[in-house]
Amino acid sequence: MCSHLSSQLKRAIYTSFFSPPQYHYHFHYHRLLRSPLSTQTRPQELPFIADYLISSFGFSLDRALKASANSSLRAIKSSARPEAVVKFLTDTGLSHSQIKSVVSFRPALLGSNVDKTLKPKVREMMEVGIPGEVLVQLIRYNPGALALKDVPARLRFWRDFVGNNDKALLKIISVNTFLFNLRIDKHILPRLNLLKEYGLSNKDMVSLFEGRSCFCYHLDSISQILDLIEEMGISRGSGMFLYGLKAMANFCIGKIKSNAEFFKNTYGWSQEEVCAAFRKYPGVLQLSEENVRSKMNFLMSKAGFEARSIASKARLLRCSLEKVLIPRYTVLSTLQSKGLKKKCSLSNACLASERRFREIYVVPYEKDVPGLSETYAAAYGGKAPV
Incomplete structure (x- = not known):
């Protein structure tokens, strides 16, 4: 992806982001986003914003009342401000279903001042060289970013981390949105330093974060996973270590050990055979019991393998039963x-x-x-x- 916007694209983004809000569109957006009214019995006197959330975004009565107690929403008495936010998000590139998802996740965003809060935040990000395409995706996948402090600094850090590769940055933002919310000094750097201790290069870590990762775990949990990979026989710094970490990235220690016990109890594998299978194919401990049973049954009943011999041929278990x-x-x-x-x-x-x-x-x-x-x-x- 090109790191610089064309003059036409820049002009289009600035026009949509920074032109005065067109409040006369608010009934239009209200109709487009309208969902069926809640069937719950309503009190006769509802806060305006609660009624708005129910009729426009399909909130339940309880959720709407809870959201209306937020300090940024309870003073809203008309649709002007929330509809201005809706228009801003639409101009930013979000679809109506995405806006509903954003509002459902963070209703307080409707109380934001477009001119004083949202547009300056976007302008600030653009002025440090963040392409418009990245901004659109960031807001789409992580609307809460507009409420974060030091957004430009966070974006600069992650762009530097991926080597100004906006394609990689967008992938990380879309897959692991929580990473952007973590503080660089308190959360990110300690985890990066720990991964470096285990021999992962910057390129390895970018590859790790492009998939769903264990990065949101507590630091001690990440350390336990890294130690377990070594215990399974894959040494830190080796080419297989990254693959082992990716395989375990979405599993807690308890689940990994439970899957290992399944092979021992069901097929008689020893701990050494479980480790050998893991070294051959780290994803073996990701597989569901149903997946393993169907493949093992075929390999044993049709192909003539003994259960324990399959440990040394664990890569067979990554193959599709029906297609391979x-x-x-x-x-x-x-x-x-x-x-x-x-x-x-x-x-x-x-x-x-x-x-x-x-x-x-x-x-x-x-x-x-x-x-x-x-x-x-x-x-x-x-x-x-x-």
């Missing part, structure tokens, strides 16, 4: 039954790319086994993969 394991096993079985390929490694066949699999196991045998492609397609679900 069954159709490719069907092809290998067909070739073996015809005596055309006596030594067929299911692991090698299933871990190969689609193109490589067809080059090795399908194309060379189509003349000797008429209909082999059709057999593969039927096992895949009626249509051969491309």
Whole structure:
């Protein structure tokens, strides 16, 4: 993404953000955002803003009354200010459904002064070089950012962190919106320093934050996860350490250990075999019990594997049962039954790319086994993969 806006785009953003609010549109926006009225019995005298939240955004009576007690909302007696905020968010690029989501998450935003609070905040961000596209996405995914202090400083930090790569910044903002709300000095830097101690580079950390991460955990919890990865046999600084951390990023220690116990109790794996499987495929401890059972049952009953031997071939468990394991096993079985390929490694066949699999196991045998492609397609679900 280009880091500088064209003059036309800048002019369009400034025009929409900083032109005087058009209050005569408020009935238009009110109608566009109107949801069915709450069916709850209302008191005869409702605060104006409570009635507005119910009729315009579908709030329940209890939620509307609770929101109306907020100091920034309780003094509102007309729709002028909330409709000005709605228009501002619309001009910023949010859809009506997104605005409803924003208001549902943070109703107090409707009490903001567009000219004194929202526009200056956006202007401040633009003046430090934040592209309009990034601002739109930031507000869309994290409307609470408009209420944060030091927003420009936070944006500068994260832009520097991702090397001024706005595409990476947008991905982090959309996936891990909470990161932007954490204080740099108190929350972010201690976590970054801890990850550096375990050998993660800045590039590794950017990659980690582009997916949902454990970064919101308490520092001690993150440290426990990092230590557990080492205990499982992946040394810090190695190429696999990042993959191990990504695999555990959304799981608490208790869930990880519970998944490990499942393999021990159900399939007789030892602790060493669980660790070996984790080193082969860190995502093995992410899989649901149902997912594991279906694949293990197939590998044991159809492909002839022993339960404990699968630990050393754990990458098979990352393969789709319907799209990889069954159709490719069907092809290998067909070739073996015809005596055309006596030594067929299911692991090698299933871990190969689609193109490589067809080059090795399908194309060379189509003349000797008429209909082999059709057999593969039927096992895949009626249509051969491309």
